[in-house]
Amino acid sequence: xxxYPDYLQLLPKTELHCHFASTMSAQLFVELARKHGVxxxxxxxxxxxxxxxxxxxxxxxxxxxxxLRDPEDFERVAYEGVRSAVADGNLRYREYAxxxxxxxSRGLTYRQVIDPIVAxxxxxxxxFGVGFGIVAAINRRxxxxxxxxxxxxxxxxxxxxxxxxxxDDLTPEDTEDPTxxxxxxxxxxxxxxxxxxxxxxxxxxxxxAVREALEVLGCERLDHGYRIVDDPAVVALARERDVVFTxxxxxxxxxxxxxxxxxxRIRSMIDAGLRVAVSTDDAMFFRTDLGREYxxxxxxxxxxxxxxxxxxxxxxxxxxCDEAQKARLRADFRAQFLALDALLA
Ligand SMILES: [Zn+2]
Numbered sequence: 139x140x141x142y143p144d145y146l147q148l149l150p151k152t153e154l155h156c157h158f159a160s161t162m163s164a165q166l167f168v169e170l171a172r173k174h175g176v177x178x179x180x181x182x183x184x185x186x187x188x189x190x191x192x193x194x195x196x197x198x199x200x201x202x203x204x205x206l207r208d209p210e211d212f213e214r215v216a217y218e219g220v221r222s223a224v225a226d227g228n229l230r231y232r233e234y235a236x237x238x239x240x241x242x243s244r245g246l247t248y249r250q251v252i253d254p255i256v257a258x259x260x261x262x263x264x265x266f267g268v269g270f271g272i273v274a275a276i277n278r279r280x281x282x283x284x285x286x287x288x289x290x291x292x293x294x295x296x297x298x299x300x301x302x303x304x305x306d307d308l309t310p311e312d313t314e315d316p317t318x319x320x321x322x323x324x325x326x327x328x329x330x331x332x333x334x335x336x337x338x339x340x341x342x343x344x345x346x347a348v349r350e351a352l353e354v355l356g357c358e359r360l361d362h363g364y365r366i367v368d369d370p371a372v373v374a375l376a377r378e379r380d381v382v383f384t385x386x387x388x389x390x391x392x393x394x395x396x397x398x399x400x401x402x403r404i405r406s407m408i409d410a411g412l413r414v415a416v417s418t419d420d421a422m423f424f425r426t427d428l429g430r431e432y433x434x435x436x437x438x439x440x441x442x443x444x445x446x447x448x449x450x451x452x453x454x455x456x457x458x459c460d461e462a463q464k465a466r467l468r469a470d471f472r473a474q475f476l477a478l479d480a481l482l483a
Contacts, residue, residue, distance in 0.1 A: 139483040146432040146446055150474045152231040152453035152467070153223065153428055155334075155361050155384030155417035157275070157306055158255065159202045161219030161234070162422050170205035187423050192340065192393040195423055196307055202422075203240040209254035216258025224266045227429030228474075231269045231457060231467055234259075235304050239277040239288050248291040256299050269467075271458050272297075273304040273334060276319055285322035293329045301458040302332035304361065314343050316350045323355040332458040333357045334384075338365035345369035352379060359384065359456050361419075364394075364403040366412070373410050382456025383412060386419035387435025388426045398438035405439040408449075415453035443482065447475050 140148065162170075164183035171178050178201075180186050189195040206212055223229035234255070241251045252272065259270045274292045276285040292300055303326045309315050316335055323333055335355055337347035339362035348366045351357045352375060363383040366372050376383075385404045396402055407414055416431050418424075436446050454467045 140478070140481045141483060142443070143433045143437055145443065145478055145482050146436055147226075147429040148228055148478055149432060149446060149450050150228050150230045150471045151428055151432065151450055152233075152415065152457055153229060153417045154233045154359065154382075154415055154453055154456055155386065155419055156232065156234060157199070157420055158215070158234045158236045159199070159206065160418070160420035160422050161223070162202070162215045163218065163222065164422055166215065166218060167202060167205060167422060170211055173211075174205055174207055176201070176204050187425060189392055189423070192308070193312065195393060195420070198423060199307070199420065200240070203237070204244070206241070207244070207246075209250070209257075212251065212254035213258035213261070216255050217262045220259065220262035220266055220268050220270075223428050224268060226427040227432065229268055229428055230470060231454070231459065231463075233271040233273055233302075233458060235273045235275040235306055237275040237277050237306050238291065239280050239284060242288075248295055249297075252295070252297050252300060256297065259299070269459060269463055270299070271301040272299050273302045273458070274300055274331075275304045275306040276322060277307050278305055278309045278315070278319070278336075279307045282318050282321060285319045286325060289322045289325050289331075292331065293325070300331075302326075302334060304334040305336045308340065312340070314338075314340060314347050316347055317354050320354050323357075327356050332359070334359040334361055336361045338363045339390075345372040348372050349375060352376070352381065357381075359458075362386070362390070363412075364390075364407070367403055367406040367410055373412065377411055380413065382452050383407060383414045384417045384456070385414045386417050386431065387439065388431050389417075389419040389421070389424040392424055398435060400440040402439050404435075405441070408439075408441065408445060413452045413456070414449060415456050416449055443479070447471075 168181050335351040335357050337351045345366045359382050361384045
């Protein structure tokens with residue numbers, strides 16, 4: 139027999155919203171910083187990741203990209219990140235937001251970033267059976283033209299593993315402003331790339347950001363979206379389009395200061411009939427992992443086993459892989475659910 143928290147941790151999972159640099163372990167981050175002579179404010183992970191708000195976090199997020207320079211750095215982060223997530227949370231499939239713009243400014247080309255990541259993830263897929271896709275993330279701190287130039291690179295190189303565009307960081311005004319990048323999204327759509335966006339997350343964002351991401355950017359999936367519950371009309375729109383929201387319960391507590399309980403916005407999204415899939419977003423920085431997001435996050439919000447299983451399946455429905463891969467994942471998940479249900483005390 140197993141406890142309910144153990145059951146949640148052992149459920150098979152996908153992860154659709156994690157930023158590549160954030161899948162590093164703190165130990166590897168410090169090791170790579172030493173290798174490249176990057177001075178960190180401290181090498182003590184307990185202090186290094188002591189954020190008080192989103193801006194603080196974003197400063198650390200930016201310099202984490204500084205330690206990724208050689209092909210073997212990218213490959214190692216890719217491979218070891220899968221190995222940890224399988225051990226910590228029974229990961230079966232993952233999509234990574236990779237922001238090429240950070241690396242362009244450090245002199246690397248698109249292929250110098252993407253190829254070693256794909257190599258590391260392919261090696262991990264061979265060893266752990268975890269499939270993957272890559273979401274090229276627009277750096278919202280850069281201009282709309284820079285976003286278009288990045289999407290042009292994605293299209294020109296056509297790496298089959300890069301299946302979508304998304305976002306990271308915030309605009310220089312610390313806003314979300316989805317429509318600023320409308321032209322980049324339109325270009326991506328014309329070339330068959332899927333689309334997701336970070337919206338309705340920050341304190342000054344409104345549910346309108348969800349509407350704009352759906353209606354202007356044409357997103358098939360959305361990241362965060364917590365403020366949607368403030369507007370029933372936008373909830374209705376997202377339900378009608380069957381949008382999957384990638385939500386990050388434990389990861390988001392530090393910046394949002396929301397208590398993880400039955401009144402949490404993610405629980406309200408579930409109760410409103412919205413489809414959520416759970417992710418870590420920035421595991422290293424927020425000292426979380428995929429197992430913990432389910433084990434602590436879902437349990438604290440009072441999510442029952444049937445709903446937790448549906449959340450795991452939402453992570454397949456919302457994935458940007460093909461239908462054959464989704465069917466294989468569903469069969470694998472259902473078999474594991476049966477075995478775990480039999481063990482649940
Ligand atoms: Zn994110």
